[in-house]
C-alpha cells in the first residue's frame with residue numbers, strides 16, 4: 748500500500764499572468780510545491796512577490812494560466828466550488844463584515860455553505876470572544892475582535908485547509924498571541940492544514956513546520972522551518988532573513 752500521505756495541496760508548474768499597462772507579467776512563475784497535510788507551512792517573501800495570488804488559486808478565486816493545482820489529490824477544476832471553499836477556507840486581514848449582528852454574520856457564513864449553525868456561543872468562545880457579543884453589531888467590534896469573528900465564521904464550516912493571509916498584522920501583541928495559540932491548538936487537535944502568510948519572521952518561525960520563501964513569483968526556498976532559518980540553501984534566503992532584501 749502507498750504509505751506516502753497525499754499532499755493537502757499540490758502546485759504543478761503554476762504560472763499566472765496579470766496584464767499590466769505595458770505588458771503581460773508573470774506574477775507566479777513556474778511554482779511547483781506540495782503542502783504537507785496536517786502541517787503549518789509559513790509563506791514569506793517581499794511585498795508583491797505573489798504570495799496572496801498563490802493562495803487565491805487554491806479555492807478558485809483565481810485560476811492559473813498554466814499548470815494544475817490539486818486539493819487532496821483532485822484537480823481544483825473538478826471540485827464543486829462550494830464544496831472546495833468549505834474545505835479550503837481563505838481568511839485575510841480586515842475581512843469585511845456584513846451589516847448586522849455578530850450572530851447574523853456567523854449564521855450567514857453557515858447558510859452560504861448549506862449547513863446549520865448549532866452552537867454560535869461555543870464558536871465565539873473558541874476564538875476568545877464572549878457570548879454577550881452575539882447581539883452586538885459586527886461593525887462596532889474592535890479590530891482584534893473583528894479578526895477573531897472572521898476566524899469564527901471560517902471555523903463554523905470546519906475547513907480541512909486554512910489559508911491565512913497576514914491575519915495578525917493589524918493586531919496588538921496580546922491579540923497576536925491569542926490568535927496564534929488558537930490556530931496552533933486547532934492544528935494540533937484537528938490536524939487542520941494551514942498555509943500562513945506572514946511578514947514577521949519571528950511569527951513564521953514560531954508557528955511554522957515548513958517555511959517557503961517566494962521572491963518575484965518563484966519559490967526560492969522550501970524547507971522545514973528549523974532548516975529554513977538555520978541552514979538555508981540559497982543566498983537569497985540568507986539575505987531575506989537578515990532583512991537585507
Ligand code: ADP
Nearest residue numbers: 765766774792793794795796797798799800801
Ligand atoms: P504579495 O501577496 O506577495 O504581496 P500579490 O500576490 O498580492 O503579492 O501580488 C503580486 C503582484 O501581482 C503584484 O505586483 C501585484 O501588483 C500584482 N497583482 C495582484 N493582483 C492583481 C490584479 N488583480 N491585477 C493585476 N495585477 C495584480
Ligand code: MG
Nearest residue numbers: 798799800912
Ligand atoms: Mg499579499
